[in-house]
Amino acid sequence: MKFVKFLLVGIFFGIVLVKSEAVSWYRIFEMFKFQSFHMYGIIGSAVMLGAFGIWAMKKIKLKNTEGRRIHLPPKDRGFVRYIVGGTIFGLGWALAGACPGPMYILVGTGVTSMLIVIGAAVLGTFTYGLLKDKLPH
Amino acid sequence: MDSILQPWPWYVSGPLIASVLFLLVYFGKTFGMSSNLRTLCALGGAGKFADFFKFDWKAQRWNLIVVMGAIIGGFIAVRFLSDHSVIALSPETVSDLGALGFQNAGTSLMPAEIYGLEAVLNTKGLSILIIAGFLVGFGTRYAGGCTSGHAITGLSNLQWPSLIAVIGFFIGGLLMTHFLLPLIF
Numbered sequence: 001m002k003f004v005k006f007l008l009v010g011i012f013f014g015i016v017l018v019k020s021e022a023v024s025w026y027r028i029f030e031m032f033k034f035q036s037f038h039m040y041g042i043i044g045s046a047v048m049l050g051a052f053g054i055w056a057m058k059k060i061k062l063k064n065t066e067g068r069r070i071h072l073p074p075k076d077r078g079f080v081r082y083i084v085g086g087t088i089f090g091l092g093w094a095l096a097g098a099c100p101g102p103m104y105i106l107v108g109t110g111v112t113s114m115l116i117v118i119g120a121a122v123l124g125t126f127t128y129g130l131l132k133d134k135l136p137h
Numbered sequence: 138m139d140s141i142l143q144p145w146p147w148y149v150s151g152p153l154i155a156s157v158l159f160l161l162v163y164f165g166k167t168f169g170m171s172s173n174l175r176t177l178c179a180l181g182g183a184g185k186f187a188d189f190f191k192f193d194w195k196a197q198r199w200n201l202i203v204v205m206g207a208i209i210g211g212f213i214a215v216r217f218l219s220d221h222s223v224i225a226l227s228p229e230t231v232s233d234l235g236a237l238g239f240q241n242a243g244t245s246l247m248p249a250e251i252y253g254l255e256a257v258l259n260t261k262g263l264s265i266l267i268i269a270g271f272l273v274g275f276g277t278r279y280a281g282g283c284t285s286g287h288a289i290t291g292l293s294n295l296q297w298p299s300l301i302a303v304i305g306f307f308i309g310g311l312l313m314t315h316f317l318l319p320l321i322f
Binding site: 003005006007008009010011012013014015016017018019020021022023024025026027028029030031032033035036037038039040041042043044045046047049050051053054057062064065066068070072073074075076077078079081082083084085086087088089090091092093094095096097098099100101103104105106107108109110111113114116117118119120121122123124125126127128129130132135 | 189283
């Protein structure tokens with residue numbers, strides 16, 4: 001039963017991303033061409049409200065459902081991994097027109113060939129795991 | 138009801154995405170979709186090959202449930218909550234896409250030129266999907282997060298690493314869209 005809330009959050013997430021068109025390859029192309037405000041508006045308003053909300057949740061010392069203070073795990077320090085890894089991700093994002101969240105959602109919308117992309121993404125993550133210690137971070 | 142069936146404007150969608158972040162944080166978790174790729178590796182036995190996949194994946198089951206929900210949400214959105222209107226892309230985007238050989242831009246979520254059966258069934262088309270997926274999967278783990286983990290969660294938590302990663306996302310995306318897509322298509 002404890003998983004029901006996560007299922008509902010996932011359903012909500014899937015609906016929002018389809019209805020916002022953020023799952024569309026065309027919207028990603030348009031964003032990287034700077035030809036519409038649409039995607040910048042979505043990400044920008046999500047981040048602005050997100051930053052305010054996270055700040056407010058910490059400020060009022062809100063406890064989560066597990067009884068602990070709100071805490072987001074900080075990312076490790078570093079530069080190379082973020083800029084290089086980010087660039088590799090961006091190349092794939094603009095080609096596939098989908099990042100990991102939308103990939104799953106698009107399967108639900110009937111884009112069956114996305115399963116190939118997801119399979120390749122799992123393989124990419126596996127390859128990173130194999131090479132991790134040899135890569136600069 | 139009409140306004141639900143029509144595409145939702147950015148100022149509705151963005152705050153709703155922030156609420157997904159709030160809910161997951163309130164439930165004691167974080168918002169990061171690419172972590173599931175690592176969990177899937179671990180599930181498939183990748184721990185035998187690299188320590189990176191030796192972790193308690195059962196603690197990540199909640200995130201796989203979010204993925205299941207997302208798939209169901211995608212189905213519900215197109216099946217019951219959509220008027221199947223054409224995506225209101227900018228006219229420049231449509232004409233740029235036409236020049237690259239993409240017809241009917243915006244009439245579906247994904248271009249048939251990449252995701253249609255005909256495209257997938259030839260070597261070039263299949264390679265495109267595999268390379269794109271591989272880059273996403275490799276890059277996101279190298280960078281330690283994707284759009285949800287870095288661009289939404291990390292920036293909302295004012296983390297420098299996430300800003301660097303998002304700059305990387307854009308370097309890669311701009312290179313692909315402006316220089317590589319015209320060579321590929």
